[in-house]
Every structure is written in C-alpha cells, then in structure tokens.
Amino acid sequence: MPTVSLWWKPGCATNTRQIGLLREAGCEVVVHDLLTEAWTADALSAFFGARPVREWFNPAAPAVKAGTVVPTDFSAEAALARLVAEPLLIRRPLIEVNGERCCGFDAVWLVQRGIRLLDGTVPQGCSHAHSGDVAECKPPRNPAAYCAPPSGASFP
Numbered sequence: 001m002p003t004v005s006l007w008w009k010p011g012c013a014t015n016t017r018q019i020g021l022l023r024e025a026g027c028e029v030v031v032h033d034l035l036t037e038a039w040t041a042d043a044l045s046a047f048f049g050a051r052p053v054r055e056w057f058n059p060a061a062p063a064v065k066a067g068t069v070v071p072t073d074f075s076a077e078a079a080l081a082r083l084v085a086e087p088l089l090i091r092r093p094l095i096e097v098n099g100e101r102c103c104g105f106d107a108v109w110l111v112q113r114g115i116r117l118l119d120g121t122v123p124q125g126c127s128h129a130h131s132g133d134v135a136e137c138k139p140p141r142n143p144a145a146y147c148a149p150p151s152g153a154s155f156p
Contacts, residue, residue: 001026002114007034007094015093018105021117034094035087041080047094047101053079056103058091 004027008015022029048056056079057064057071064071069089074082083090095102097113107117 001028002097003028003030004115005030005032005096007032007037007092009034009088009092012092018093022110022115024118025115027115034090034092037087039084039087041077041084044083044090045076045080047096047103049102051103056083056091057089061089063089 004022006015006019006022006029008019008031010033019029019031053074053076054071057069059065059071061069063069063086069082071079091103093105095105095110097110097115100113102109110117
C-alpha cells in the first residue's frame with residue numbers, strides 16, 4: 001500500500017477516524033498539522049484541482065458558520081491568501097498519495113490510487129453535527145471529479 005500524507009486539524013474526531021481507516025487499509029499514514037504548516041498559495045492550490053473556490057473552505061469553520069467568511073465571495077487569488085493566513089478555514093483533510101493531491105476524504109479518489117477502505121462508512125464533515133447546533137459538512141456528490149486525475153487518466 002502507498003504512503004499517504006494527510007494534513008489534519010489535531011484533535012478532530014472525524015480526521016482521527018479517517019486516519020484509522022487508511023491505516024486499516026494497510027497504508028502508512030504520515031500525519032501533518034494543517035494549522036501549523038507553512039502554507040504558500042502555490043502549495044495549497046495543488047490540493048484543490050478543479051474544485052470551485054467555495055469548496056476550498058471548511059463549512060464547519062466558525063467564521064464560515066457565523067457568516068463572517070462567505071466562500072462564494074472570494075476569487076481564487078483572494079481565497080488562497082485568506083486560507084494561507086487562516087488555515088482553520090481550509091477544507092480538510094488534505095491528502096497526498098504518490099505526489100497527487102486532493103482536498104477532502106474521498107473514497108473514490110483513494111480507490112483510484114489503489115487504496116480500498118475496509119469499512120463501508122466514510123466519515124465526512126463535522127463529527128459534532130449530531131448535536132444539532134453545528135451544520136453537517138456534506139461532501140459534493142462526486143468529489144473525485146474535482147481532484148486532479150492521475151497522469152494519462154480521466155474520471156467518468
């Protein structure tokens with residue numbers, strides 16, 4: 001199995017479950033702190049592929065939930081500047097497998113890179129959504145379509 005680099009928010013229960021699923025699938029997982037990484041706009045943009053700018057933002061981030069940050073109001077350049085300055089706003093996890101990068105925990109994208117998760121349940125979004133006071137972070141219908149395809153390949 002490949003080595004997976006994963007950038008997470010330390011203590012995030014959903015990210016912890018995602019890391020566990022990757023390890024159960026036989027991957028070596030190298031975990032990085034999303035909040036303390038020295039991000040640049042170029043380094044961060046490599047994870048977003050063709051995703052719309054609004055999907056670069058973590059919908060569970062306090063500023064997004066409060067409405068003080070409105071992802072649809074940002075150009076790509078302005079969004080990258082804001083995300084570099086405030087990494088808590090970045091949709092997570094960020095994942096790298098064999099030099100290919102993606103934003104969010106996408107089972108389809110992982111399978112296309114030879115990683116088959118053993119558990120059929122793929123944790124997404126905020127684990128605190130059950131409390132009723134935090135909106136659940138729903139992934140796009142086909143998040144793999146927004147990640148850069150491997151060389152010479154395309155998505156259906």
